[in-house]
Amino acid sequence: MGRLFVVNLEGKMYSCKHCRTHLALTADVVSKSFHCRHGKAYLFNKVVNVTIGEADDRMMMTGLHTVADIFCVGCGSIIGWKYEIAHEKSQKYKEGKSVLERYKIFGPDGSNYWVSRDAHIGGSDADEG
Structure with missing residues (x-):
């Protein structure tokens, strides 16, 4: 007979700021150095509890x-984007990965970030959102 293992994931997940739906594990963070129009963004190997919109070139x-x-x-909020194709050879590592905008999610410790007044309002690579 198999054993049931219960894993406490408290403090290890990112969740939606609006409805607290679980989105990603800390173990799936690839980079915390991305930026978007509204400030910081994180690159993840895997996100869950999301739907994916139409792909377009940016x-x-x-x-x-x-x-x-x-x-x-959970709530239908846009929380980031997924890289389908990176057209530059040096950017291929991003393909299949997702970016969550930091101000739209709660961190693993329950913290959230607000949009910075100094946030870049243009397009950066993490500015696709």
Whole structure:
């Protein structure tokens, strides 16, 4: 007979700021150094409880990418984007990965970030959102 293992994931998940739906594990963070129009953004290997919108080409600071917005399944908020295709060879590592905008999520410790008044309002590679 199999054993049931209960894992306490408290303090290890990112969740939607609006409805607290779980979105990603801390173990799936690839980079915390991305930026978007509203401030910081994180790159993840895997996100859950999202729906993916239509893919389109967007010019970013690191070149042309085909991306699709991602939405929280709990409340429908746009929370980031997924890289479908990176057209620059040096950016191929992003393909299949997702970006969550930091101000739209709660951190693993329950913290959230607000939009900075100094946030860049242009397009940076993490500005696709």
